[in-house]
Amino acid sequence: MNARMAKPSQPAGWHPGGLVVAASLWLATVANLPLWLAMRDLGLFAQSGGWLFALAFALIIAACLTGMVSLLAWRWTLKPVLALLLLASAVGGYFMLAYHVVIDTSMIVNALQTNTGEVRDLLSLKLAAALLLLGVLPGAVLWRWPVDYGRWQRRSLHNLLQAVAALLLLVLLVLASFSPLASTMRNHKQLRYLVNPLNTVYALGYLAGQPLRQGDTALQPLGLDAQALPATAGRPPLLVLVLGETGRSGNFGINGYARNTTPELARQDVASFHNAWSCGTSTAASVPCMFSGLGRQGFEAHRQHSEGLLDVIQHAGMAVLWVDNQSGCKGTCDRVTTVATGEQAHPQLCPDGQCFDGIMLEGLDRRIADLPAARRERGVVVVLHQMGSHGPAYHLRSPAALKRFSPECTGNDLQGCSSEALLNAYDNSIAYTDHFLASTIAWLSQQQAAYDPAMVYVADHGESLGENNLYLHGMPYLIAPDVQKHVPWITWVSPGFARRTALATPCLRDRADLPVSHDNYFHSVLGLLGIQTRVYQRALDVYAPCMLTPADEVAGLATARG
Numbered sequence: 001m002n003a004r005m006a007k008p009s010q011p012a013g014w015h016p017g018g019l020v021v022a023a024s025l026w027l028a029t030v031a032n033l034p035l036w037l038a039m040r041d042l043g044l045f046a047q048s049g050g051w052l053f054a055l056a057f058a059l060i061i062a063a064c065l066t067g068m069v070s071l072l073a074w075r076w077t078l079k080p081v082l083a084l085l086l087l088a089s090a091v092g093g094y095f096m097l098a099y100h101v102v103i104d105t106s107m108i109v110n111a112l113q114t115n116t117g118e119v120r121d122l123l124s125l126k127l128a129a130a131l132l133l134l135g136v137l138p139g140a141v142l143w144r145w146p147v148d149y150g151r152w153q154r155r156s157l158h159n160l161l162q163a164v165a166a167l168l169l170l171v172l173l174v175l176a177s178f179s180p181l182a183s184t185m186r187n188h189k190q191l192r193y194l195v196n197p198l199n200t201v202y203a204l205g206y207l208a209g210q211p212l213r214q215g216d217t218a219l220q221p222l223g224l225d226a227q228a229l230p231a232t233a234g235r236p237p238l239l240v241l242v243l244g245e246t247g248r249s250g251n252f253g254i255n256g257y258a259r260n261t262t263p264e265l266a267r268q269d270v271a272s273f274h275n276a277w278s279c280g281t282s283t284a285a286s287v288p289c290m291f292s293g294l295g296r297q298g299f300e301a302h303r304q305h306s307e308g309l310l311d312v313i314q315h316a317g318m319a320v321l322w323v324d325n326q327s328g329c330k331g332t333c334d335r336v337t338t339v340a341t342g343e344q345a346h347p348q349l350c351p352d353g354q355c356f357d358g359i360m361l362e363g364l365d366r367r368i369a370d371l372p373a374a375r376r377e378r379g380v381v382v383v384l385h386q387m388g389s390h391g392p393a394y395h396l397r398s399p400a401a402l403k404r405f406s407p408e409c410t411g412n413d414l415q416g417c418s419s420e421a422l423l424n425a426y427d428n429s430i431a432y433t434d435h436f437l438a439s440t441i442a443w444l445s446q447q448q449a450a451y452d453p454a455m456v457y458v459a460d461h462g463e464s465l466g467e468n469n470l471y472l473h474g475m476p477y478l479i480a481p482d483v484q485k486h487v488p489w490i491t492w493v494s495p496g497f498a499r500r501t502a503l504a505t506p507c508l509r510d511r512a513d514l515p516v517s518h519d520n521y522f523h524s525v526l527g528l529l530g531i532q533t534r535v536y537q538r539a540l541d542v543y544a545p546c547m548l549t550p551a552d553e554v555a556g557l558a559t560a561r562g
């Protein structure tokens with residue numbers, strides 16, 4: 001025992017370990033209000049020993065945090081680390097309370113890939129209040145708290161001892177509460193994503209480790225053997241893939257919804273699959289999966305950085321253009337000509353800094369004409385990435401002149417709106433998508449002198465609109481409600497495109513109720529374009545059963561002659 005350790009009162013300042021424990025207890029209790037409310041709603045406190053379990057659970061969280069932060073209890077790291085944890089808890093806690101979302105890897109990916117428009121839509125007074133009460137105020141107290149760090153040798157030893165003690169306490173607590181802990185975590189999987197701020201720390205750690213797990217991150221080529229069928233009628237195909245955003249299949253009038261949200265599509269000769277399902281519940285999860293060709297399960301297990309659908313189309317010699325009215329293509333358009341329309345100045349289509357999806361059709365002819373001529377002669381694929389029904393500010397997704405349902409929820413505090421007003425705002429966004437899709441078909445119809453046009457509209461995921469008190473999307477797939485996974489899939493082909501592919505729209509309509517999913521997207525698009533490659537699987541092509549292939553024709557003729 002040396003003299004320095006015997007004088008705890010000198011100089012004025014807390015032991016860093018005390019600050020770590022105090023902050024861990026605050027985070028485990030106050031900053032985890034959403035977790036405790038969720039456990040109360042599940043009736044866990046009402047069970048026998050419920051409160052004891054809650055206490056043990058809070059101590060487990062505190063011990064985890066103490067163990068982790070103790071190793072970082074140095075002069076230059078302790079306060080910044082604690083401040084970040086407070087901030088993460090405040091932001092996470094607000095979104096969990098306001099929208100009943102959970103914080104997992106894909107939610108963090110969404111947050112990291114967001115843009116200013118999305119952030120602007122989410123800002124509210126309540127968020128500011130939550131940040132102030134749970135982040136800034138405790139952060140300020142923490143920042144001013146006098147701490148005596150002492151010498152680094154003693155600091156190392158104390159940090160290590162405190163981490164080990166916290167770990168021992170953690171093990172003891174887990175053992176003591178093992179039975180209720182295990183059954184709670186098994187029966188209510190969503191709770192693990194509510195533990196603040198460990199959910200954020202875990203997700204960030206998982207993402208940071210991804211390059212390591214992927215090992216060789218060199219880009220893997222895909223479909224290098226791709227070849228387009230030689231043009232038959234002289235006109236190349238022009239396929240527009242409308243990549244929808246936050247589309248609920250059940251809210252489309254042409255899918256049987258009680259409200260007429262799709263009057264314009266109803267007048268078009270389209271086919272709509274009523275039973276289509278998404279790969280993920282967020283843009284960041286669904287979009288790369290759709291374009292990967294791996295299917296949901298294959299995509300989840302995939303560890304390599306690979307080319308996707310648009311690369312295969314380019315390998316076949318066709319031209320590809322990605323037009324983005326949203327927060328980017330999540331890596332799927334990396335080697336493709338890309339245009340972002342998000343913040344253009346157009347008085348009607350971009351009134352408040354954000355643009356309605358109609359902006360993507362402005363000047364599209366010119367953008368296509370700028371693509372390489374040799375490629376255009378083989379075919380053109382344009383992806384229109386919609387803003388669609390992106391929440392929570394649904395009312396911003398439709399222009400005033402086209403609103404069909406009122407009153408609308410105009411805030412982004414969804415729980416503060418009546419369910420009727422919320423539904424009105426959402427349905428108006430679907431009605432605008434209806435208008436946009438019909439406008440796209442009208443635009444494509446004007447291209448028939450030079451191309452055989454067609455359009456496929458598929459949304460990336462659905463949305464919760466307050467059912468079971470859930471809002472927005474992004475729930476882990478296995479526990480997500482169907483409304484977040486049930487998506488629209490609508491197809492329109494021009495007469496010329498129908499001739500070149502022998503695709504029969506009435507046949508598609510007959511098959512409207514068959515289950516299809518994003519797993520079919522890659523193969524169906526290749527099939528529509530007549531691209532031949534080893535990576536194409538006809539069994540997954542939803543259009544193939546409604547096409548009379550040249551081989552079928554030959555067989556048909558042979559039978560007729562026979």
Ligand SMILES: [Zn+2]
Pocket residue numbers: 245246282283284460461
């Ligand atoms: Zn999305």
